[in-house]
Amino acid sequence: MSVCIGVGGMAVRVECPDARFLHELRRHYAGFVEDVTDGALELVVEPLPPPAVGSDAELEVRLEAGLWILHRGDFRAEWDPGAGKGVVRLHPNRYSLDSVLRIIHSLELARTGGGLLLHGASAVRNGRGFVFSGPSGAGKTTMARLAPAGVRLLTDEISYLRVAGDGFEAWGTPFAGELAQPGENIVAPLAALYFLRQAGENRIDPLSPSEALRLILKNTLFFAHDPVLVANVFALADRLAGSVEVGELSFAPDVRVWSLIR
Amino acid sequence: MNEMYPKRAANAAFRVLGGEAIVMNPEDSSLFSLNATAAVIWRAADGRRSLREIVVSDVCVEFEVEPEDAMREALEFASALAEHGILILAETPEAGA
Numbered sequence: 001m002s003v004c005i006g007v008g009g010m011a012v013r014v015e016c017p018d019a020r021f022l023h024e025l026r027r028h029y030a031g032f033v034e035d036v037t038d039g040a041l042e043l044v045v046e047p048l049p050p051p052a053v054g055s056d057a058e059l060e061v062r063l064e065a066g067l068w069i070l071h072r073g074d075f076r077a078e079w080d081p082g083a084g085k086g087v088v089r090l091h092p093n094r095y096s097l098d099s100v101l102r103i104i105h106s107l108e109l110a111r112t113g114g115g116l117l118l119h120g121a122s123a124v125r126n127g128r129g130f131v132f133s134g135p136s137g138a139g140k141t142t143m144a145r146l147a148p149a150g151v152r153l154l155t156d157e158i159s160y161l162r163v164a165g166d167g168f169e170a171w172g173t174p175f176a177g178e179l180a181q182p183g184e185n186i187v188a189p190l191a192a193l194y195f196l197r198q199a200g201e202n203r204i205d206p207l208s209p210s211e212a213l214r215l216i217l218k219n220t221l222f223f224a225h226d227p228v229l230v231a232n233v234f235a236l237a238d239r240l241a242g243s244v245e246v247g248e249l250s251f252a253p254d255v256r257v258w259s260l261i262r
Numbered sequence: 263m264n265e266m267y268p269k270r271a272a273n274a275a276f277r278v279l280g281g282e283a284i285v286m287n288p289e290d291s292s293l294f295s296l297n298a299t300a301a302v303i304w305r306a307a308d309g310r311r312s313l314r315e316i317v318v319s320d321v322c323v324e325f326e327v328e329p330e331d332a333m334r335e336a337l338e339f340a341s342a343l344a345e346h347g348i349l350i351l352a353e354t355p356e357a358g359a
Contacts, residue, residue, distance in 0.1 A: 208279070208280050208282070209279035209280050210277075210279040210280055210282040210283070210284055210295065213277060213279060213284050214284050214293065214295055217284070217286060217293055218293060222291060224291075225288075225289055225290050225291055226288075227273040227288035227289075230273070230275055230286055230287075230288040230291055231273070231275050231288070233286075233291075234275035234276075234277070234286050235275075238277050
């Protein structure tokens with residue numbers, strides 16, 4: 001039994017013997033469920049009983065003999081990047097699986113040089129993609145909540161950016177933040193990337209090239225301490241900084257900020 | 263004080279933009295922003311020229327600063343990056359100098 005979850009043009013077929021869990025996944029990832037296709041990555045879930053003692057051990061991602069080991073208090077996974085297959089042992093809940101999927105996507109994007117996951121809300125307006133990035137509390141979900149009619153939300157938490165021609169595309173993701181609502185499964189060329197700063201006014205200021213690169217790297221989801229992947233992520237961030245408008249968006253938390261986003 | 267010969271770690275990812283440099287440590291993905299002075303030293307750190315030579319020939323010329331002041335700052339900067347493993351400080355120059 002399985003469900004195929006496609007995000008950012010990358011499909012992961014999740015196999016699990018627990019029918020109730022698969023049903024929950026189908027419901028949660030509804031807009032991102034695909035027919036099983038050849039070429040999908042494969043993730044086998046080996047269900048564990050609920051832990052007797054919860055653990056909040058921090059995430060560790062390391063490469064061992066060609067396999068990525070993903071270990072956190074609530075899961076342990078092995079991912080074979082060459083084969084595009086992996087196994088995860090966890091007590092079935094979608095939050096844990098969601099984390100595993102984010103990590104797999106970030107590893108695969110870094111490995112292939114195909115794109116980046118960025119802490120940020122993103123949306124499409126007039127056919128153009130916009131990302132609003134920043135750490136927790138910066139206002140990502142607020143920007144999503146303030147979006148006026150006609151704006152299509154891609155995510156309020158994790159922006160999925162893929163290299164496309166000379167630029168990047170912004171894809172919708174099911175990876176939600178406080179909004180607790182998946183984005184739309186659509187894609188648009190990325191027009192601008194703004195780093196959020198809450199203020200008493202609405203304004204966009206340009207960033208120096210070095211500050212733009214620094215902020216992109218700082219807000220990129222990247223878990224693996226590996227020289228090859230670090231070089232790839234660095235090159236992708238540099239490419240992103242040079243291919244779209246990057247600025248600081250100071251905003252007062254009201255809908256007028258969206259008048260700047262066109 | 264003995265001469266030291268700074269060299270960028272082979273795998274350190276970096277980019278010099280607008281005179282400043284952004285450097286990422288390949289071992290732990292930690293990020294460093296170098297100001298214009300530090301960026302000059304970083305760019306010149308090939309293991310063949312001494313830190314003093316870089317400071318006198320490059321930093322002092324480009325920024326019109328006193329050699330002793332510049333050297334003090336350069337030592338601080340080089341030691342800090344060396345602690346993070348992204349700059350190697352050798353006591354002798356690399357072959358081929």
